[in-house]
Amino acid sequence: MLGPLDYMLWIVGFLVETGVVVYLISRKQAFRYFPIAFYMLCDAFVTCGLYYCVHHFGFDSTTYIYFYYYTDSLLNILMFWVIIKFYQETFAEMGVSKYIRGAAVMLILLTAVFSYAVVHQNRSHLTSRFVVEVGQNFYFVGVVLTYLLWGAILKLHETRTRLIQLVLALGIYFSADACTYALRNLFPGLEANVLRWFPPLVGLWLPLAWAYTFAHVQEDARLEPARLLVRAR
Amino acid sequence: MIAALICVISVAAFLQFFVSYCRSILASSKNIALSDRVREVTGIANQEVGADDFNRLLQLLRLCPERGDDQSEIRAVGTYYSLLAVLHRVSLPVAPRFAVWLEQERQSCSYFAAVALDRRISYSRDLFTQQISDRL
Numbered sequence: 001m002l003g004p005l006d007y008m009l010w011i012v013g014f015l016v017e018t019g020v021v022v023y024l025i026s027r028k029q030a031f032r033y034f035p036i037a038f039y040m041l042c043d044a045f046v047t048c049g050l051y052y053c054v055h056h057f058g059f060d061s062t063t064y065i066y067f068y069y070y071t072d073s074l075l076n077i078l079m080f081w082v083i084i085k086f087y088q089e090t091f092a093e094m095g096v097s098k099y100i101r102g103a104a105v106m107l108i109l110l111t112a113v114f115s116y117a118v119v120h121q122n123r124s125h126l127t128s129r130f131v132v133e134v135g136q137n138f139y140f141v142g143v144v145l146t147y148l149l150w151g152a153i154l155k156l157h158e159t160r161t162r163l164i165q166l167v168l169a170l171g172i173y174f175s176a177d178a179c180t181y182a183l184r185n186l187f188p189g190l191e192a193n194v195l196r197w198f199p200p201l202v203g204l205w206l207p208l209a210w211a212y213t214f215a216h217v218q219e220d221a222r223l224e225p226a227r228l229l230v231r232a233r
Numbered sequence: 234m235i236a237a238l239i240c241v242i243s244v245a246a247f248l249q250f251f252v253s254y255c256r257s258i259l260a261s262s263k264n265i266a267l268s269d270r271v272r273e274v275t276g277i278a279n280q281e282v283g284a285d286d287f288n289r290l291l292q293l294l295r296l297c298p299e300r301g302d303d304q305s306e307i308r309a310v311g312t313y314y315s316l317l318a319v320l321h322r323v324s325l326p327v328a329p330r331f332a333v334w335l336e337q338e339r340q341s342c343s344y345f346a347a348v349a350l351d352r353r354i355s356y357s358r359d360l361f362t363q364q365i366s367d368r369l
Contacts, residue, residue, distance in 0.1 A: 140239050143246050171250035175243045182240035212305050228253040
């Protein structure tokens, strides 16, 4: 059963997600950050869809559970597109855009084929522990990709504050979600009371952090990335 | 086994991303010099802002009219400061070198709060000046 806090998280999430899209359009940056705008728009639609499913079929219904996990996987694939965009931004000066695009297409195809194979083999118990495992793997791939990107940003001395903050916010999102899914796998008993709050809160973090970055960090703001590393002095 | 490994790696990655994110917010204030006005208000005589000044500066911040655009970063830095304070208390007897680093981080948070206070004081003065000129 959903409580007022669940609905509040949904409403705030929906408003911030659409807020990011509206902000990018109003600043004529929607095309420049198209994958982000598209992801946020899809996320907002998914939020509406989840509400519709709960309202018409109930929170414990199979329809809701299928919708939740399928859209979660689809949003994850869209998020890979966002990561590819960040990779392209980071490596823009090296002229390796076409290789990144090629690698991106391969990655998306591999993810799609892998997901199809797993879903095809587990059709009968898609809503059991299997979906948690697939979610965990998707998010972990996200963590690895974002971590590699962060390493590249440090190595190439990327100084654009906006890009740095967008990537770091994404890293927090992926690692928190991967950890939550792994904990659900390890301790299924914690799901009902504790872990069920993590995905919506983490889901709220990403649009909030990106909204903050777009609104407060200027496009030309610069930052020395070495300053952000934790080092013993 | 795989889930446990993913969990450990994710927690490590999360901490690194979170610390770097907070530091990227703090970095924006590092090169800004504090005005004499804020030094007078806060009682900070020399250049150094103390690590323990954060909560006092936050209280002063709350007394100023909100600018509306700095709330989220103050909240993020506040969370970071609380985390650092807990770690500092725990690590002080066990790992003194780590505690020194934590102290420097807490000091950066306090400096950030002082810069935010400076901005809010300037904003309040501008508001006051505007009101006076409107009346005239």
